[in-house]
Amino acid sequence: MVKTADIVIIGGGCMGASLAFSLARRGVKHVVLLERKRLASGPTGKSLAILRQHYGVESMVFTSQRSLEIFSHFDDAVGGDTGFVRTGYVKWVAAHDRAALEANVAMQRRIGANVLLLDAADLAGICPGVQVDDVAAAAYHPDSGYADPIATTLAFARRARDFGATIVEGVTVTGLRLSAGRIAAVETSEGVIATPVVVNSAGAWGARVARMVGVELPIQTIRPQICLFKRPPALDGMHPIYSDSVTGMFYRPEQARLSFVGIDVSEGEIAKPADPDAYDESVDSGLIARLRPPMEARLPAMRWGVSRGGYAAIYDMTPDEQPIIGHIPEVEGFSCNLGWSGHGFKHCPAIGLLMAELITEGRTTGFDITAFRASRFKEGQPITERKYQGGSKEWMR
Numbered sequence: 001m002v003k004t005a006d007i008v009i010i011g012g013g014c015m016g017a018s019l020a021f022s023l024a025r026r027g028v029k030h031v032v033l034l035e036r037k038r039l040a041s042g043p044t045g046k047s048l049a050i051l052r053q054h055y056g057v058e059s060m061v062f063t064s065q066r067s068l069e070i071f072s073h074f075d076d077a078v079g080g081d082t083g084f085v086r087t088g089y090v091k092w093v094a095a096h097d098r099a100a101l102e103a104n105v106a107m108q109r110r111i112g113a114n115v116l117l118l119d120a121a122d123l124a125g126i127c128p129g130v131q132v133d134d135v136a137a138a139a140y141h142p143d144s145g146y147a148d149p150i151a152t153t154l155a156f157a158r159r160a161r162d163f164g165a166t167i168v169e170g171v172t173v174t175g176l177r178l179s180a181g182r183i184a185a186v187e188t189s190e191g192v193i194a195t196p197v198v199v200n201s202a203g204a205w206g207a208r209v210a211r212m213v214g215v216e217l218p219i220q221t222i223r224p225q226i227c228l229f230k231r232p233p234a235l236d237g238m239h240p241i242y243s244d245s246v247t248g249m250f251y252r253p254e255q256a257r258l259s260f261v262g263i264d265v266s267e268g269e270i271a272k273p274a275d276p277d278a279y280d281e282s283v284d285s286g287l288i289a290r291l292r293p294p295m296e297a298r299l300p301a302m303r304w305g306v307s308r309g310g311y312a313a314i315y316d317m318t319p320d321e322q323p324i325i326g327h328i329p330e331v332e333g334f335s336c337n338l339g340w341s342g343h344g345f346k347h348c349p350a351i352g353l354l355m356a357e358l359i360t361e362g363r364t365t366g367f368d369i370t371a372f373r374a375s376r377f378k379e380g381q382p383i384t385e386r387k388y389q390g391g392s393k394e395w396m397r
Ligand SMILES: Cc1cc2nc3c(=O)[nH]c(=O)nc-3n(C[C@H](O)[C@H](O)[C@H](O)COP(=O)(O)OP(=O)(O)OC[C@H]3O[C@@H](n4cnc5c(N)ncnc54)[C@H](O)[C@@H]3O)c2cc1C
Pocket: 010, 011, 012, 013, 014, 015, 016, 034, 035, 036, 037, 038, 039, 040, 041, 042, 043, 044, 045, 046, 047, 048, 049, 050, 051, 171, 172, 173, 174, 201, 202, 203, 204, 205, 206, 209, 224, 226, 313, 314, 315, 337, 338, 339, 340, 341, 342, 343, 344, 345, 346, 347
């Protein structure tokens, strides 16, 4: 094990690996990433990895857009393959949410996203077999799609190694040492590493890591559930990613005949608090049966869709569902990038670049990092996103 480092990154999910790559490529020497299990073995490895640009807050559109450009040319920009599949992404809303959708689309266009505003009637050609009687309007992002989260993380890590970073799996950070109020060393299951800089990229375990230096972060871990269905022949072929704000459900294709079906995190009934080290990884009994009626109302041919089970995972939630990014002023040399609240994967290329900029130059370009400071919650200044009210969600009860 190395004994010294210029920077230690804790956590080998997509965010830690992306940062290790960006730092090493900038020429930072002695970058060490420590992962307690295997790279992408946490929530990253279970991610649906949808690359959408549809947000109601500008900074997230900015980083998802910048990241999409990198995903689109990953082999040139980073090196390797992320398994990116361009499917398009459609967000549809009921009449009472039309004004919010229009405002979000206008904002997304200002930031450079390629997005079209559609009426329900326009959806037939884009969303085969979708029933749109209760839909008033939709936003269509033709450039969106999904990637392979494990391939992406491994590609960042491999390229980080190529540029000289040390990536260590199977080593747990057990403590952080301070000297005169600043980071001095990292204690691990394999010994101590002296370092002046630590980046906490430990996701759902990040609040525990922060507590090692006496910092409390408002992260709650919850248990989202994802179901998988085999589509019938009538729905053969890839479909765009559908985000149905009327029912609070979303659909993401997995190759030609399978679709993942999930529930928006704001539908709190389904997302129960959970211990990231001891949670039930299977779907709740009855959930698949409860999903069927709204799914079949939306996609009538799914009456013949076959359940292929599902799984549960972990989101690291903050109170405003936006991440905590940047230096922690109470502890010199200590930064965080976590609390991505179930939507972090798509941002990892751009956030790695921005974090590397922040650490090496003390500033970021084009992105208001201060809005994401950990202290915003205590200060009563959470980030506000323009969201949709959605429909009645009777089906969930
Ligand atoms: C089911 C599901 C679906 C999702 N779908 C999408 C989506 O469609 N689009 C999207 O953009 N995002 C999505 N997300 C969210 C996205 O995957 C996450 O926000 C992102 O992967 C978080 O990455 P991370 O690197 O911050 O954290 P993590 O993946 O949680 O990685 C943290 C790592 O830190 C390690 N670690 C923890 N403690 C220590 C320690 N003490 N020492 C050493 N290592 C430690 C852990 O083992 C873990 O590997 C989804 C997430 C889930 C679970």
